[in-house]
Amino acid sequence: MARAEATVEELVSMIEHGKLRLPEMQRRYVWRAPRVRDLLDSLYRGYPSGAILLWESSEDVPLQEFSVGQKANPFQSTLLLLDGQQRLTSLSAVIRGEPVKVRGRQRPIDILFNLEHPDELSVVTEVNEDGDDFDDELDDDEDGDSSEDELMARFNQMAFVVATRKLEQLPHWVRVTDVFKTQSDRDFLKKAGVTSLDDPRAEKYAKRLARLRAIRRYVYRMDVLESSMSYDEVTEIFVRVNSLGAKLRSSDLALAQITAMWRNSLEKFQAFQKRCADDDFDLDLGIFLKAMVAFATGQSRFKTVGSISLERLQEGWSRSCEGMEFALNFLRSNVGIRSPVLLSSPFILIVLAYYGHQRSYKLKEEEADRLRYWTLVANAKGRFSRGSSESILDQDLASISQGAGVAALIDRLRLQFGRLDITPEELEGRNQRSALFKSMFLAFHEAGAVDWQSRLKIAIDHKGSQHRLQFHHIFPKKVLREAGLRPREINDIANLAFVSGKTNRKISDRAPAEYLPKYIADAGEAVFTAQAIPTAPELLEVSAYQDFLKTRREMLAVRLNAFFGS
Incomplete structure (x- = not known):
């Protein structure tokens, strides 16, 4: 087995020009944008990123397509990528500015870089190649009742984030792909409001942009299997290496x-x-x-x-x-x-x-x-x-x-x-990760549950951010945190309901005693009965939160058992 080295830029070029191919034995590309963000973050910090395993073969080996575009390679002898696909595909997509093809769909990988990130990068992210990711079809209201200031304070502590329209418009956030495409800092400095080289930010931002571009020069060690090996031998090595490393x-x-x-x-x-x-x-x-x-x-x-x-x-x-x-x-x-x-x-x-x-x-x-x-x-x-x-x-x-x-x-x-059968006690302490949460949705859907504003029947395939389904904390997290409750109590399955993104954002961090009566007056009790939500005024006060949970667990158990049948 030979040893070699190549920079990220060289490896990306090899993929683009068809000199590096994927054998049929490889799994597909599975990373989502947050994993790519974490990889860039690690390389920006100079952390180790593992080795690349290749096979130099002149054998007629069954191939599969990379998830990024490649040019035809006229030569039979090809380097086949056995380990490192997730990393190199991600870097190729970001550096070349191309979308990745995942399960037949083209998806952009758009990452933003924070020119004003803290000098001391304290959040450590581990990046490896294990695990599989897929799209979540049901949104969390993770930040539904967080203020915009709280979210920005969190983002400003990070060097890289998955792009959003709001962040992209801010002066000190720049698209990583745009930085890789040019050696000039002028447009990025101009966007950030730096109009003079005497501005102390000019030197700081220029150094950070140079450090970001230096990711292209990161050197990967490559272990190259000899061309004399057969497909069966290489398959055995692939299986053994990945079995021992618990990577796949x-x-x-x-x-x-x-x-x-x-x-x-x-x-x-x-x-x-x-x-x-x-x-x-x-x-x-x-x-x-x-x-x-x-x-x-x-x-x-x-x-x-x-x-x-x-x-x-x-x-x-x-x-x-x-x-x-x-x-x-x-x-x-x-x-x-x-x-x-x-x-x-x-x-x-x-x-x-x-x-x-x-x-x-x-x-x-x-x-x-x-x-x-x-x-x-x-x-x-x-x-x-x-x-x-x-x-x-x-x-x-x-x-x-x-x-x-x-x-x-x-x-x-x-x-x-x-x-x-389902008992109220069985629901206690469960959250959205519980299997029972999925059953709640099914039972509510069969009962005809609708969004509290649009009256669209709840469904996981609604299109558009306004109508896309989210799970909503009936007693908002911020309200309960201020009342001194623990996360386990706040995220109890009996505090969750299904609404659209628009409804969730409109409610924001208002307590149920404030917002529920207005929805009941407008939509009627049936909208809430369909999701087994108690609406008695005395249960909607924060001081009655534990009683609310107890009552709703009883209602949920009845609803689920009726849905299952006997």
């Missing part, structure tokens, strides 16, 4: 092994993934691979991938696609779940797919009703979110393959959780 998930390593056995299969996998995404179920590729393994072997663990024959893999893939189509249709039509964001675990899909397959996709009415009940309870209780999720999934798959019906699946839920 098991699905990413399984993909490398599968594509080594089944050449050009990635295109098939991604085509089906895109079909599901086009139908509003944008799922990680690893879920489809796990379904394939389940259909091929009757169990879900990727550790068996290396011993599965190519014929079984191909047959498993074909059957799993049919099963997943059934599962997605069942979720949409029978359960009312129309987006993966409302699932506590995508493993539920694999169980539904496998069950439908074992029943030859012929279910009786009562059986379908019971399967709906199992789906809702498994989702609300978080069946695959506790303990060893793969072991639990394998238990369900084993029951189904042995001919057991839905009753056996429900019995397994009862063994895991005891009682299957």
